[in-house]
Amino acid sequence: MNNAAYLTVNAGENWHEFVLWCISQNYGGIENLSLIPGYVGTCPIQNIGAYGVEVKDTITKVETLDIETGKLVQFSNKDCNFGYRNSIFKNEVKGKYIITSVSFKLTKIHHKLNSSYGAIETELSLKQISKPSLKDISDAVISIRKSKLPDPKEIGNSGSFFKNPIISSSQYLKLQKEYARIPGYKISDIEVKIPAGWLIERAGFKGKRYGEFGVHDKQALVLVNYGNASGKEIYQLAQKIRETIIKKFEITLEIEVNIIK
Numbered sequence: 692m693n694n695a696a697y698l699t700v701n702a703g704e705n706w707h708e709f710v711l712w713c714i715s716q717n718y719g720g721i722e723n724l725s726l727i728p729g730y731v732g733t734c735p736i737q738n739i740g741a742y743g744v745e746v747k748d749t750i751t752k753v754e755t756l757d758i759e760t761g762k763l764v765q766f767s768n769k770d771c772n773f774g775y776r777n778s779i780f781k782n783e784v785k786g787k788y789i790i791t792s793v794s795f796k797l798t799k800i801h802h803k804l805n806s807s808y809g810a811i812e813t814e815l816s817l818k819q820i821s822k823p824s825l826k827d828i829s830d831a832v833i834s835i836r837k838s839k840l841p842d843p844k845e846i847g848n849s850g851s852f853f854k855n856p857i858i859s860s861s862q863y864l865k866l867q868k869e870y871a872r873i874p875g876y877k878i879s880d881i882e883v884k885i886p887a888g889w890l891i892e893r894a895g896f897k898g899k900r901y902g903e904f905g906v907h908d909k910q911a912l913v914l915v916n917y918g919n920a921s922g923k924e925i926y927q928l929a930q931k932i933r934e935t936i937i938k939k940f941e942i943t944l945e946i947e948v949n950i951i952k
Contacts, residue, residue: 694801697751699794702732706739714825719802720749720795723811725829726836728843728850732790736780737947738773742808742832747773749795753780755788764788776854776947804828810835839910847916848907852929853887853944866940887944888912894935904928926950 696718700709706729710721723744724734733739734746735753750773753766772779780788806812806823814831815823823831841848858866863875863883870893875883891897891911898908904920905928907913914925933944 694799696797696799697794698797699754699792700731701792702730702790704731706731706734710829713797714829717825718797718799719804719825720744720797721746722825722829723805723832725832731793735771735773735778735790735793737776738771738778740776742811742835743805745773745775747771747778749797750793751796752794753790754792754794755790757788759787763791775857781949806831840913841907841909841915846907847918847920848913849948851887851912851947852914853891853912853932854947855884855887856890856942856944857882857884858942859883862941885942890936890940890942890944891932894932894939896932896935901928906932922951 696716698713698718706724707726709731710725713719714722721744723742724739724746727734727739727741729739735750739746747768750768750771752768753771755764755766756762757764766779770779772783780790802825804823804825806815806828811828811831814834815821815827818827818831820827840850843849857878860877860881860883863873863885866873874886874889878884888897888911891906896906897911899906900917901924902920903917904924905915905917907915914928916925929946933946936942936944
């Protein structure tokens with residue numbers, strides 16, 4: 692039996708609702724991306740990812756409207772130049788196309804569940820689930836995200852402000868000598884991904900408030916606006932964090948959000 696489910700989804704569909712619908716149909720591949728705010732049409736721009744999964748691994752093509760010519764243009768997965776929280780839509784063709792739909796290839800039977808991230812494993816263990824379903828993974832992710840991330844409707848924020856940096860294995864081993872508990876996820880034989888939130892927390896920024904803005908007290912990756920801060924103030928805080936991380940760890944944090952000047 693064919694294990695592939697091919698779907699084309701309009702850009703304006705709510706991303707989380709789409710994920711939940713796929714789970715209800717037993718379509719697998721994006722359950723780890725539950726509760727990410729936004730729309731289907733924005734997911735390829737950022738190459739959204741969470742808990743060991745990136746949307747690029749399920750996208751087959753992106754249909755767009757050329758703003759200059761008014762013609763429909765399709766980008767294959769390869770054409771999109773996907774990278775870590777990156778794509779051609781954030782770089783070479785930024786502002787030139789409007790995404791109209793995104794096509795996906797998901798699984799119908801033999802799902803490759805990804806529960807390797809510690810937080811998911813812990814959540815499943817607390818619920819005494821040893822053989823998780825798609826919904827179990829999704830429920831675990833939703834629970835984790837709700838416990839750590841502020842609701843944008845209640846506290847102004849743009850989610851994770853920085854990318855998790857990827858450093859050389861040799862630099863990671865060097866850091867381990869000084870910080871024995873520094874977490875790291877092996878990317879290749881020569882690269883390790885470090886949680887930016889751990890670095891920011893270790894640098895003393897977690898929960899810090901500066902008047903009307905600051906760093907969230909439960910997730911150091913999130914910069915928050917308590918009501919009246921300006922974009923300039925948030926950006927200046929981001930720069931202060933980056934400078935501190937460079938001095939303390941010799942690691943450069945890359946801003947994940949788009950900065951509009």
